[in-house]
Every structure is written in C-alpha cells, then in structure tokens.
Amino acid sequence: MSLSLFSRGTLSRDMFSDLERLRRELQQTFGDGPSIRGLARGGFPALNIGSTPQAIEIFAYAPGLDPASIEVNLERGTLTVAGERASALPEGDEKAVVHINERFAGRFRRAVSLPEGIDPEAVSADYRDGVLHVSVKRLAEAQPRRIAVQ
C-alpha cells in the first residue's frame, strides 16, 4: 500500500490504531481474553470459525483463487491456510489509470489454533463462491455423549 505524502495517511493510521486499541480494551473487558496463540483480526482472508459437537468449521473468505493453489495444512493442532492472489490491475499498459486499489494481492497465510481432541485424519476442505470451508472432525472420545441412566 502506498503511503500518501500528505497528512491524510498519518491521520487515518492513527485513527485505526485508536480503534484497534478500543477494540482490544473492549475484548478484555467483556471476557474472551486472547489465548497465547490468539487469533489476530484482519488480514486476508477474513476468517469465521464455529464449532458443533462433532466438528470445528472454519470459513476463509478468499475469493478469486484457483482451488488447486490453496495450501491447507494441519500440523500439531494448528491449521494454516496459505496461497497467493494475483493482482487484477493492468501491468504494462501505460495508458491505463488505476482509480481504486483496495483488493488484496500477493501471498497470504493465516493460522488457526485448534482445540484439543480433534482428529487430524478427518479434515475436509472445499472451495465454493470464493469461500474456503475446512471442516475438522472431533475425535469420537472428545464428542459429548449422552449416558443412558439405567
């Protein structure tokens, strides 16, 4: 991202750091304290994570990729999603003028620390409409069970 020579650049960065500090303070106040492998917000791709009694579901909003080029790895309880997205902007066309350049381009990598009790052999990933969905099953013994009362 190019930095403006004018004060706008500094001003907006300060504003964002203030907002980010406010967000951290709110997070501390309302519980949800970060773990040692806390998940940083922002960056590409955006992540939504949820869980069911059977599995952990991770959604990575990574549009415009070739599914074969997405690297999904699970190693010692940490899931990483990595890849590269090419810029759509014209290169070499001297007459082309770029008006807005907001979309992410370049290499990306995000990591998610998974809870205990997941089955590293039972991971599935699919990519549709630009959203990567990774599903990691919990081990059978980690799933809640209903005990029948005799």
Place this chain on the structure above:
Amino acid sequence: MNDTTAVATNTASAAPTHAEAALLPPVDVFEDAGGITLYADLPGVSKDKLHIEIDADTLTIEGEARLDLPGDLEASHAEITVPRYRRVFALSRELDTEKVSAEMHQGVLKLRLPKAAHAQPRKIEVRG
C-alpha cells in the same frame, strides 16, 4: 463486542433493520482508453444472489453471501458478521451503460463499463 455473534447466519426471517446492514466490498477500478473495469470481492455470493443495477448515473452492486452452515453451529470467532455486501458508485456521462458486461467467478465480480463511442479518444489526422 464479544465473538459470539452468529457466523453470518442468513435466514430469510432476519429482522428488517438487519436487512439494511451490509459490508463494503473492496474493489479495484481502472480505466483504459476503451472504458472502466471494476473488480469487487464478494466471497460467498453466487451468481443468482448478485444484483447489479444502473439507475441514471448510479451503479449499485449488492450481493448476499450464502454458506451451508450446520444447524447447531456455534460461532467462536467472526470477522464477517453480515452476510450481505453493498457498494454504490456514481458514473460519469461518457460511459455507455447499455453495454455493461459482468462476470462472476469464485466470488469475484468483474464489471466492464465501456465508454460511448463518441467519448473514446480519437487521433485526429493533420493534413497539409
């Protein structure tokens, strides 16, 4: 601001006030001699949930993201909290709004807005 917000639930019964909330998708816009090209990131939006409208000099891009979520999913971390995108652009006169073309591929919209023939640059031959 806790993280227990639902992971972009997209039930049709969402409250009307929520129907207005939308994310601002990032875009790239560039212009060449023939017109303007726009790319917009709309992850989760399929072709049939994309709505592009040109009304007078305004271009509106709207899309609804749909995910297949298990019914008993409990969100633990959500960066995308609204399953909807909307962005509006003012268009300039020289664009030929009748000839706009759109393609959607893996959550990326590509729009091409050509300039009207009279607005395209022409080289004037100097005779003499």
